[in-house]
Amino acid sequence: MADWAALKAEGNDAYKKGEFKAAQAKYTEALTVADLSGADRATLLSNRAQCFVKMGEHAAAVEDCTAALELDSANVKAQFRRAVSREAMGDKKGAIADYRDVLAAQPGQVECRRALMRLDPEAAESASAARARKQRKLSPDEVSALQEAQGEAVRMQRQVQQAKQRAAELARRQRIMSITRSEVSKSAEDASLFQHVGKMFVRVPRATHLKRLDAEKASLDKQQAGLERMTEGLQAKAKAANGALRELADAAGVRIAVPGESA
Numbered sequence: 001m002a003d004w005a006a007l008k009a010e011g012n013d014a015y016k017k018g019e020f021k022a023a024q025a026k027y028t029e030a031l032t033v034a035d036l037s038g039a040d041r042a043t044l045l046s047n048r049a050q051c052f053v054k055m056g057e058h059a060a061a062v063e064d065c066t067a068a069l070e071l072d073s074a075n076v077k078a079q080f081r082r083a084v085s086r087e088a089m090g091d092k093k094g095a096i097a098d099y100r101d102v103l104a105a106q107p108g109q110v111e112c113r114r115a116l117m118r119l120d121p122e123a124a125e126s127a128s129a130a131r132a133r134k135q136r137k138l139s140p141d142e143v144s145a146l147q148e149a150q151g152e153a154v155r156m157q158r159q160v161q162q163a164k165q166r167a168a169e170l171a172r173r174q175r176i177m178s179i180t181r182s183e184v185s186k187s188a189e190d191a192s193l194f195q196h197v198g199k200m201f202v203r204v205p206r207a208t209h210l211k212r213l214d215a216e217k218a219s220l221d222k223q224q225a226g227l228e229r230m231t232e233g234l235q236a237k238a239k240a241a242n243g244a245l246r247e248l249a250d251a252a253g254v255r256i257a258v259p260g261e262s263a
Helices: 004-016 020-031 038-054 058-071 076-088 092-105 110-119 121-133 140-186 206-252
Strands: 192-197 200-205
Touching: 004 020, 004 038, 020 038, 038 058, 038 076, 058 076, 076 092, 076 110, 092 110, 110 206, 140 206
Parallel strands: none
Antiparallel strands: 192 200
16 A cells, blocks of 8 residues: 555645646655555645646645645645645635635735735734734744844845944044145145145145045945945835735734834
């Protein structure tokens, strides 16, 4: 007798490689093994349905997911996959019903909430309110996702602050340069001025000194412009990281500190 678990593992390996047709064949072969429990058969059907989803065969995916749910009504993956396929087939009502059931079972399912917001914003808000009222313990995956998102938000906020500090230092140097040039400009045209070269001070013509100051100012201006562009990019990334953190926290029904924002 074939080992259904081994066939399932082969199917999983093929799926991970993107070989969806091969994976579907392995799950089909595993389903022919006798004496499978209802839950195991439901898992195989759900896995095969995911292959159909990837191949765009949504009618077959809905059929497998429905069969899986008849065997194991708690198979949330099967219900989510059926929702995805129903949406792809234009069955908005069926997709919304499945998405809502999935969200009720797994309040932290971000993809499901996004789908509901897309198809039925009122249903998504209703589910969010119910989630907020429900006290529950976060799953390890939710905790890990929140920690990762918060770490990324903190990292981006730190980079923004470092960029701002560099910008402040450049601005200080620009002010000094402006003052220095102003003073040099006030000197006589034929004056010789001292310039610090290495460990020595040497006399240089006023025009030469002004030329050097202008070159340094141009360099500082260029650095400042580049830093401003970089800071804008970092701020955009920090905003996106904060948004992702807020979305995960909202989906999990928890409050969490967002870097750079008051509590």
